[in-house]
Amino acid sequence: MESNTEGADPTDALSAVPAAGSRRAVPVVGHLRFYYGPMDCGKSTLALQVDHNQARQGRKGLLLVHRDRSGLPQITSRIGITRQAVEVHAGVDPRDLVRARWASGSRVDYLIVDEAQFLVPEQVEQLAVLADDSQVDVYCFGIATDFRGRLFPGARRLFELADELLPVQVDVLCWCGLPARFNARVQNGRITHEGDTVVVADTETTHVDTNGDHTDTSTSTTVRYQVLCRRHFRLGDLGADAGVQGQLTFA
Ligand SMILES: [Zn+2]
DSSP states (O other): OOGGGTTOOTTSTTOSSOOTTOOTTSOOOOOEEEEEOSTTSSHHHHHHHHHHHHHHTTOOEEEEESSOTTSSSEEEOTTSOEEEOEEOOTTOOHHHHHHHHHHTTOOOOEEEEESGGGSOHHHHHHHHHHHHHHOOEEEEEEOSBOTTSOBOHHHHHHHHHOSEEEEOOOOOBOTTSSBOOEEEEEETTEEEOOOSOHHHHHHTSSEEOTTSOEEOTTTOOEEEEEEEOHHHHHHTOOOTTTTTTTEEOOO
């Protein structure tokens, strides 16, 4: 203990030691929020809306993305809005990106992170440090579960660490009309729960063209994704008009 605080009475108004419960000496921290939902629920649109609202108030932001559906370092919304973003590969420490902004004389008040399910857990922890130590508000947007119905590692770490967890309130419907929470992987017309690590299988060994079909150059297997309710995800029931309604790109 430092000598100038030794023996100080925490309840003394002039004391340097905060009394328990007092928030005067508690440092300001940023918030880490995770907005999650199935594919096509409007997460990227919301990400860009949050950015717009923040920027309009004069706050300076940094947009990060891990593999946008466009395949480019940008955040692309399905309703046609696009913003440039910085790609965060697995080896990128988001704190370095913020420090680089500081070094160039720019403030960073907030971060927007799209496709946050693809973050590695360490990157989520680094985002939490930015919130705690640098007062950066971090807004993460992503999918909670993969095609097997299991949490993505990045999403899991966000569920563990985020200050707020916010389901995106745009209902996506299964073909039966119930809310769809699961992203089914459909391979050659049938649902599959198998596959290796999701990130590698989805984004590195297959090519995604703009029509949404994965064209694996070695096997020409067609892979697509369809959102389903839990029951039809469990049963593997894609509905009568499978392949037309609800067909989605996963990039
Ligand atoms: Zn259903």
